[in-house]
Amino acid sequence: MAVFNRLPVLLILFYSFGLALGGRVSITNNGYRDIVVAISPDVPQDKAADLLANIQKIITEASADLYTATRQRSYINSVRILIPQSWVNIAANPNTWESFENAEVQIDLPNSKYGDSPYTVQLGGCGDPGQYIHLTPNYVMTHSSNAMISQVGPAGKAFVKEWAKLRYGVFDEHGYTGANSSYPTFYRPGSGQQPIEMVPNVCSDQPVDFSIDNGCSVDPQTGLYNSNCMYSFLNTFKPTSSIMSDNRMLSTAMHFCDDDPSSLHKHNREAPTKQNAFCNSHSVWSVISKHADFAGYNNPPATIANVKPTFNVVRVLTGARYVLVTDVSGSMDSYNRIGRLNEAARRWIKYDVRHGTSLGIVKFSSTASMLSPMTVVNDNTRQQLMDKIPTSTEGVTCIGCGLQIALDMLRPGGKGGVIVLVTDGMENQNPYIADMYPQLLDAQVQVVSLAFGRAAEKEIEVLATKTDGMSYFINDDGQNDELHDAFTGSLTYQPAVPIGELTVILFQQKYNKGNMFEDYVTVDFTVGRSLTFRLEYTQRNYITGFFVKSPSGQVYQNVIYDSSAKLAYILIPDLAEEGDWKFTLTVNSAYYKDYASVIVTSKSRVNTAAPITVDCSVPSGTVVYNSANAVRLVAVVKQGRNRVIGANVRAYVETPTAALDVVDLEDTGAGADTTKNDGIYSRFYVPVSLTGRYTLVCKVNSTGTTYIENGSTTRQRSAMGNFNRVQSGGAFRVEQPKTSPYPPSRVTDLKVAAMQVDQMSLTIEWTATGDELDIGTASAYQIKYSTTFDDLMDNNFDSNLAVQFQSHDVIDGSFTPLAFGNKQRVSLRLPTTAEDVTYYVALRAVNQRGLTSTISNVVSVKIAALTQPQTQPPTTPVPPPTSSSLNVGCSGVLTTPTGWLTSPNYPGAYPNNYNCQWTIQLTPGSKIRLTFSHFAIESPFDYVEVYDGSTISATRLLKQTGSTLPSAPVNSSSNAMLVRFVTDATGNYFRGWRATYTVA
């Protein structure tokens, strides 16, 4: 049996985030062309025909809705639906360039966090395109059911909402429930808005007619409805904007909100939505109209009689088509590049390229020639293809010559195909890369560029970016195993495989100094089939030992050597035991260029469940033209469609001088990270101070609090144990290094945590930003307020219209900056006021060099003036409630071990003529400690008394009046305590008191 049958072919599924950005969708004469809707190979075929019909219905509806929403400036002209290879009963054309990973819309099994609701993966900020829209098969099938329409809205508009996020980089204009939400479901608008106190957090052209859902209560801390409170719209509410707002508005809403004051769809700048937080309070339409599709009179409004898209169903062909185009010019001799390339390419062909892929080989120097025509890779052809890889060099560098031959080889198979281009030199002969762009783009060919050494032609990364490809850099003396990463990374473009066939990299390490290496790798509960320890080496004779030990101590030392590919491996039979696997590698070489790489891979534990994967990338693409736009590093960690939250994600960036920078990627929703706890981990990469190529590798493991977001509650979650993953993120080339430091990144999650009306203060919270973007510690925060929203916007922030909080305004906490990612919390004093007033608050950070961040999102609090109290107590006595807290009524029994009570109507003025009595009655043997936190009553006529027992005949422990807090907690000697509050007949404007009790 041929040796390569035993080593599993590496099938790695990347969602190559660096690539999908430009997308391949074009817009011509107002029509979007070639939108790809791809169906995952995990979607069963049984309802295929219905699914396809429903996809067409949804997108046809969406095209008409998009035409209206974009004011007759765009519609969907053509769509290609990519079906899995296994769907054999459907009539379809063969696919050529379409792929699941690069599709704009992915039809796949649900992500538990979103269920059947459509969503869009957005890694970037305002105006940055998203990655893809995810629709579930169940959503597609049931989109027109009443239940789905009431949850998601009519499908066409729901699709336009997601399309706007994907294409134009805009965000939701509504709040979300939950205590951790930065975007509340309600807010208090300023006087310019509706006269009502609290309104749903949406953008709407009409005043919102709504009712509060049952079970809502006002949180006395914030004065807002509690974070799980929802609202329902009344039937009278028929808004026509915004399509980005609450899904329940979509039955009538069909327009985007607009900044233009004369617009019928006036934007609501004050609503604390994600759109306002990320787009600096600019409207969705203003962001869309600046998009390249529409800027500068592109695609002006046009009357289009037929906006119905055409659909073309294509099926995945058996294999992808690759042409390896390699440089054999004289310089490939230096550093033995030609030799290393030869070895890596041979390994790739023998072990990694999937069965059924078509592969051709081209070499170029001053001219180019075909070394092997397009050949289907199988057990019989692998060796013959390997033998075609060049081993010697000649002449000068004509990259265009090589590309031309590769294009000619791919053309008979239709559009599409991948060129893997390897070069180490500058092109110096016609035709040049730039001459090839029209042909390459027309043929929809993707180029994966491998730059060998620092002097490699700079245009190759541009080539990769323009063709939606990827870039790799092979440093002649680098620390990462870049050649392996580059070749396996190019396999991204193979068709998607079912989750059971996916292979993931658990561990990867290059060893080149020392003589004995021991390391371990964890086999977690999501992997274990085909566990393989792969060893790539430069010299067979210096590998003197390689063995593996299972968690229970079993030793595996059956190493299979393949000298022709300079590779050895140990394959663990059956299902590998969960736990830590240890390997020992012994080498015997003094030659500094020798190295050995250990790569540990595995498939999922069972073939019906996905392994945990990580996708690592620089979403802005492979060329950084100007470092003024900061580079963002991103890793997405997931199991199938479900995201992994709370993992430890580290990016290793190798700089042009081969130094290694280590950056912890965070999922805090701050700095480079868009959304907290969504399994997308991001960070800015700040030290881009050198021109040249940088390579990125991400490593992930778990912490004690890592979990998979699979719909289970916090309580149901159990510790998931450790796991390890490694993934290359390719290379990026910096053309213009940064010349001056960055300012701190913007705070987008400022929120009001509490307000204390009786002290005229508010407590705000945000995630600390950094000194440069999201790295380090800022040197100060400027926190300002005003009663007018616009006073905090743009240049007004610097004017006297906005008042800055000073250190003497701090009541609790501090606004001294903490290191990036920490929670900042401070309570600040507001000026007293006799009338109802809304205060707006925003902040910005200043760094050590005096650079300031952009102004944060704006939050508001409403301080209600005291109203005249009622003068009579309620006529019907209220039966004493039994609970842990009482802030209404005037008497009751509290029996829970801790609780709180307040004067009636607190923090509003309390009523006259009251004689209230509350009893705290705990289990026998316990004692009670009562602590007042606020105290303001009319002296001397109103007073509070506390008794050491359940009646007023017991010993009195306290009698208090006026505005001074009792100096110490009040302690009972037994398990009962009576609190009495007496008020007289005259009106007052005091806010009363609040106290908490615990078991002493």
Ligand SMILES: *[C@@H]1O[C@H](CO)[C@@H](O)[C@H](O)[C@H]1NC(C)=O
């Ligand atoms: C996870 O990785 C970090 C480095 O990123 C390391 O310090 C830590 O020990 C690892 N945890 C486990 C459980 O292996």
